[in-house]
Amino acid sequence: MIRHYLRVTARGIASHKLYSLINIAGLAIGLTCVVFVVLFVHDQLSYDKWIPGTRNLYRLELTISIPGRAPLSMAVIPNPMPVAMRDQIPGVTAMTRLSTWTKTLSNGDRQFSQNINVVDANFFTTIRLPLLQGNPATVFRQPESVVLSQSAARKYFGTADPIGRFLTTEGYCGRHATTCPQVSLRVTGVMRDLPHNTQLKGDVFIPTTSLANPFPKRWRRNWFSENGFGYVRLAPGVSPTQVAAETATLFDQDVTPELSKLAGIHVLGSKVYKAHLTPFRNVHLESSRWEDNMKPPGSWSTLYGVVAIGILTLLVACFNFMNLATARATLRTREIALRKLLGARRRQLIAQFLVEAILVSLLSLVFALALAEMLLPLFTAFLRTPVSLDDLFDWHLLLVLIGVTVLTGLISGSYPALVLSGLRPAAGLRSRATGTENSGRLRNAMVVLQFAVSVGIGIAAIAVFAQVNYGLQMKMGFHRNHIVIIGGNNHLTGKKEEAFAQALRANPGIISVGLSSLVPFGHGRMTSQVQVPGQADMLALDTTVIDPDYPKVYGIPVIAGRPLAATRGPDRMHSFGVLSASDPLNEGRNVLINAAAARRLGFSPQQAVGRTILFNHNQVRIVGVLADAKLHGTRRPAPAMIYLYVPGYPMNVSVRLRPGQIPQTLHFIDRTWRAFLPTVVPQRWFLEGSFKHLYRAEQREGATLGVFVIVALLIGCLGLYGLAVFTAEQRTKEIGIRKVSGARTLDIVRLMLWRISVPVLISNLIAWPLAYTYLRQWLDGFAYRIALNPLYFIVAGATGLLIAWATVYANTLRLARTNPIRALRYE
């Protein structure tokens, strides 16, 4: 019997070519989406699963809720925390830490700026990344050791065996040292390059014990700076929630005194700090709530979203199939009636239709795989992950894919199977019976659903791009063109920084040079405690250390009071500690704030000027108010900022270039840097470059939606076209009668287009509220956002309608021009 079904299916495909083409093409496009969704999901779920022995391994996170400031949730933790947990919480059997620093690493005169992971000596035995050379247990036995990835080894040593060779880097030196000693690191291991599917990144690992560890010693025992990642291993059966709860005791004991001493906050440590443990293997998908992850995390909601879009697309393709199958059924009623007459049971007919649908689906899967193979380069470029179709030939993925395909067949075939198998044979055999009124209504319903999906996603795509565009056009309150930033933190120390800036100012290609601890679109954040005398509330304000020229470089205007000046003694602060430590030498100095900070303090800009406030418990005076700068783009509001001038504080150098001679000027900057720091590679980037990356996530989201709109529309139109061709045959007579009664071609075309328009218009009724709800929520994630313009909805709906018209127009016109005699002769 199955062979009979196979044969009937094959013949059906061969003898109804247009119908089969539309069906198979629709399903193949839908299944191609499924292939990509499966690849994407598989890739996302594969993160870190390949690292052995991670079952009881957890990454630590920390939420800090300082009174008066929004809680901060971070994937980075204070350096002493993992050690304290291992030593004081039973059940924690091991810990290891990792922090990343940028240093200059050289082999002879081959010199590179390099991200270096400083790790505990047990790192490779706790997180068992595969070493190709070297013993994980002993690679860091000596402090001056380094483990390189394969590609780093190639970069520094070419094809030579790197083991036992040396790399040099600058050693740690205090803030006021003039020269730093060079440290030689011996290569003790080679690690296989980290694949993309891990939360970790890095090519060079050195132990914390090395002299090259740039982590300032005075911060290493400190609970107030979160600089690195911590991982703990728990004994089997120990609950991570329990361990997290037990950290409260540690925080009470160690954090409480520091809070009180440094921040003047007199509460228990456990009220401010809350620890969290994420299973190592889940970090990739469960980290979006934490800031400062090592790599941008994925998320379950993205995963579900992608799966949902995949299912929607596939459903659109299924509707196509159902629609066309029921339309074609009108041509098959005779066969069905005959089979019934010859004794076919209803369930046998149902089986036949389902087998047919499943076979067509499986055939479509073959085409889908071919299509996926062709589109794969686009897909991997889009996701920036080297996913390969070979991954599919993993048997359980293949099984999933075939399962989905069979299910698609079942869903697609179910409606035709149920409806057609219920036909009464007597009717089917006599006349050229047409489909029942019911199936026509159902076909319209499916067109409605198909277009609802397309229009809905279309609205979302338009709005996402509008928001991105808004971000790109938004006035940010500062210049960003022709600004180059030289990352100087930790390298240019003390007076050298100012001297370097001075040397740059001498060049005619440079308009202005400013120093600042933070730069726009950058990571990192410093806050300080600010209080208006007489008020009880302590406020946490974002803090940037600058030099007096910084506002000039970025063109941030002074809206009240005056700017800081290098020549005025009281404009200089003595120090600024990230620990919010007070410093008696800061008493009576001057600071700037911005308009947002003035508002937070309860003043207008004019009122703020001349006020004395408590800054980290020292009295300082506000001498000027700068306009707000939207440093983080549209996502976050312009921060309420306090600006300090602290000479000698490690800062980045921002240089505004004169257009027209930029290459020479850049060359000059590099030369000048080398004169100051011959052993350190300059790190510089254009601000415009960081700006371009600012909305990358949104741009990709928009592009993803765009792709799915096109796919959904394509499938929907295929179906609409097929339907138009099929129903045309039924309508021939009706049109003939209308024409005989005096209708012109135009009237007929108008009538037919109206009939197509009704379901498309109804689809808008479904799509609009859904898109509106989704977009409202999406836009809530932005501090600066577009209003939902009704035009987006109208444009998406109208485009859907126009495309629907275009799809059926040619066919409609041909039909409308038919000589009525020919149409009526069929009777």
Added chain:
Amino acid sequence: MLSMKQLTKVYRTTEVETTALRSVNLDVAAGEFLAIMGPSGCGKSTLLNIVGMLDSPSGGEYWFVDRNIAGWSESQLSELRKNSIGFIFQSFNLVDDLSVFENVELALLYHKDVAARERKLRVHEALENMKIAHRAKHRPQQLSGGQQQRVAIARATVARPKLLLADEPTGNLDSAMGEEVMQLLTELNQQGTTIVMVTHSPSHADYAHRVVHLLDGSIVTDRVRQAV
């Protein structure tokens, strides 16, 4: 073999009630060749559909070989029908996508007790009997009308039904082919198959032993012909 008592059939739509058959009494003996005649709309087809168990009567009794099947379920009827009745139509009703052989085979496909091997043999035999075996691999559309109707008769008889129902079997054929089909039906009847045929053609009705005339849903004449 067949016995209909006070058989009525009423079609109802929301607005109109149409009586297609009024108290029809009809007995058909095994081995008989019965022709039903009458103008369009007189109820011929309705009667044939009820005889063929494609439709159920609104009232009265329908005895098929000693069983009153009025009120049987669809699946019971389907089972009985597939084993006892063969159908021939004016428009042949062959499936375009299947070959001649497969069209005939269709009639045995739903008989679980017929094994594949026997099925092939019987299909072949039926095609031989209808002198159409040489076209077994062709598609219906490649055949002439007469040939198509022979395929249809092969299909109707391959399951060896006791009763053959023919709904204007010659309506779409020219007179020569019509004669040929009538000859075939006569042969089948002589071999013992009971035949009930609806026809418009008096000359073709002459092949039957007995002719029933219907008018407005009632039998107006029931005439047994003398053997020629």
